[in-house]
Amino acid sequence: MSKVRVLVGTRKGAFILTADGKREKWDVSGPHFAGWEMYHVKGSPVDPNRLYASQTSGWFGQVIQRSSDGGKTWETPGGEAMPTPGSMPAGASNKFVYDVSPSTGKPLTTHQWYDGTQHPWEFKRVWHLEPSLTDADTVYAGVEDAALFKSTDGAKSWQELSGLRGHGTGPKWQPGAGGMCLHSILLDPSNPQRIYIAISAAGAFRTDDGGKTWKPINQGLKSTYIPDPTAEIGHCVHHIAMHPSRPGVLFMQKHWDVMRSDNAGDMWREVSGNLPTDFGFVIDVHAHEPETIYVVPIKSDGEHFPMDGKLRVYRSRTGGNEWEPLTKGLPQSDCYVNVLRDAMAVDSLDSCGVYFGTTGGQVYCSPNAGDTWAPIVHDLPAVLSVEVQTIQ
Amino acid sequence: MIQVILPAHLRTLARVDGEVAVNVEGQATLRSVLDALEAQYPVLRGTIRDHVTLQRRPFLRFFACQEDLSLEPPDTPLPDAVARGSEPFMIIGAIAGG
Numbered sequence: 132m133s134k135v136r137v138l139v140g141t142r143k144g145a146f147i148l149t150a151d152g153k154r155e156k157w158d159v160s161g162p163h164f165a166g167w168e169m170y171h172v173k174g175s176p177v178d179p180n181r182l183y184a185s186q187t188s189g190w191f192g193q194v195i196q197r198s199s200d201g202g203k204t205w206e207t208p209g210g211e212a213m214p215t216p217g218s219m220p221a222g223a224s225n226k227f228v229y230d231v232s233p234s235t236g237k238p239l240t241t242h243q244w245y246d247g248t249q250h251p252w253e254f255k256r257v258w259h260l261e262p263s264l265t266d267a268d269t270v271y272a273g274v275e276d277a278a279l280f281k282s283t284d285g286a287k288s289w290q291e292l293s294g295l296r297g298h299g300t301g302p303k304w305q306p307g308a309g310g311m312c313l314h315s316i317l318l319d320p321s322n323p324q325r326i327y328i329a330i331s332a333a334g335a336f337r338t339d340d341g342g343k344t345w346k347p348i349n350q351g352l353k354s355t356y357i358p359d360p361t362a363e364i365g366h367c368v369h370h371i372a373m374h375p376s377r378p379g380v381l382f383m384q385k386h387w388d389v390m391r392s393d394n395a396g397d398m399w400r401e402v403s404g405n406l407p408t409d410f411g412f413v414i415d416v417h418a419h420e421p422e423t424i425y426v427v428p429i430k431s432d433g434e435h436f437p438m439d440g441k442l443r444v445y446r447s448r449t450g451g452n453e454w455e456p457l458t459k460g461l462p463q464s465d466c467y468v469n470v471l472r473d474a475m476a477v478d479s480l481d482s483c484g485v486y487f488g489t490t491g492g493q494v495y496c497s498p499n500a501g502d503t504w505a506p507i508v509h510d511l512p513a514v515l516s517v518e519v520q521t522i523q
Numbered sequence: 524m525i526q527v528i529l530p531a532h533l534r535t536l537a538r539v540d541g542e543v544a545v546n547v548e549g550q551a552t553l554r555s556v557l558d559a560l561e562a563q564y565p566v567l568r569g570t571i572r573d574h575v576t577l578q579r580r581p582f583l584r585f586f587a588c589q590e591d592l593s594l595e596p597p598d599t600p601l602p603d604a605v606a607r608g609s610e611p612f613m614i615i616g617a618i619a620g621g
Contacts, residue, residue, distance in 0.1 A: 166532060167532065188532065189582055190530070190532070190580065190582040190583060190616045190617070191530075191532060191533060191536075191570040191571075191580065191583075191616075192569055192570055192580060193569065194536065194566075194570065207536070207566045209565065210565050210566030210568075223568070223574070225568070225569045225570070225574075226568070226569060226574045228574065228575055
């Protein structure tokens with residue numbers, strides 16, 4: 132019988148929630164890595180028992196954890212003690228070193244600081260881990276300050292795909308309120324050379340050659356909070372999503388505006404439609420209906436909570452513009468939580484499950500594509516990320 | 524053997540309880556003790572000092588024999604009592620929050 136495994140990253144540890152296909156009775160495991168910020172936990176599509184986790188701390192920096200048994204046990208790749216005293220330790224799984232210019236040996240570029248001055252790149256943490264669609268030992272990491280790294284040895288070592296930072300627009304990138312983070316990585320299942328990423332606050336980018344070269348894909352975005360609202364660079368993209376059957380169709384929750392592209396990001400159009408507010412962080416796509424999408428509207432950039440204290444998921448069955456509120460089982464009074472950008476996911480059971488986590492520590496599940504909701508847990512630390520594995 | 528006291532989160536990460544003991548060839552300095560610690564527990568690389576620059580992470584401090592060694596050059600010899608193993612070398616997380 133199928134089951135689902137929900138991987139939850141929080142401010143104070145990771146949790147693994149499992150249930151059978153009915154998604155009614157849940158087993159809660161955790162906290163794993165108690166006390167650490169767990170930005171993201173995600174499983175390999177090739178081997179569901181292979182999990183990768185980003186463990187971070189303001190004191191101790193970045194750690195990458197890996198599990199080969201679905202989260203029962205964990206290891207730091209390459210972090211084991213050396214058998215021979217005095218031999219060089221191999222642990223480099225948390226070593227994220229930015230490339231330098233091959234010609235000068237100097238930093239590849241600088242970026243724009245909050246005050247408009249140029250600032251050097253400084254590694255802070257891994258926001259998002261995206262395992263390869265074809266190889267369990269290959270995984271991508273989106274980091275702050277924004278860059279994309281790749282490991283092909285199960286996260287033992289990392290190499291930057293520096294064509295992204297180095298393609299020319301780097302000096303115009305600037306941090307959003309949460310830092311200058313590369314938070315979204317979408318791998319095209321039909322074309323292994325194509326990857327989409329998004330950065331706050333730079334925008335969305337695409338490579339068509341496996342990460343060697345990149346181009347901004349922000350045409351059609353309009354951001355009135357930057358000096359040039361239609362600039363090529365500088366848009367605060369909060370999240371992007373796609374359905375694997377139509378990898379050229381992208382959906383975006385921007386700082387303000389819900390957007391859609393039908394040509395792999397070459398042009399975007401707004402599909403906010405009748406949403407009560409088009410500010411928000413998450414966006415996701417139904418597992419079996421590529422035109423059914425979900426957002427959680429948040430009141431504004433200054434008030435990061437639902438409007439009127441009512442937690443409502445909005446669903447569009449038309450790929451945007453026409454939205455319906457989904458409220459059954461969600462608090463409809465005095466609710467002032469936020470839903471962060473990586474904290475929504477879907478399962479692929481016949482009746483698509485939709486999941487999201489809140490900064491109030493709730494993780495909600497809808498086993499019927501959003502029609503009704505119930506909390507799986509309601510007192511976790513603030514939820515940073517939610518991923519779901521459907522295990523046959 | 525030099526006794527090293529780690530912050531609780533790093534003890535968990537290194538899967539050790541209490542103090543750890545490291546063997547240092549030659550003079551015991553900040554650098555040689557941290558080198559030995561990272562060689563024995565590679566998972567700690569990057570969590571106490573930067574991978575590349577080897578600079579102390581900003582929210583960590585080093586103490587020994589009630590002396591603050593955090594800002595001392597890396598080749599500063601540690602006190603004799605630490606080198607003999609009768610006093611520990613302490614790695615402490617800066618206090619934050621209420």
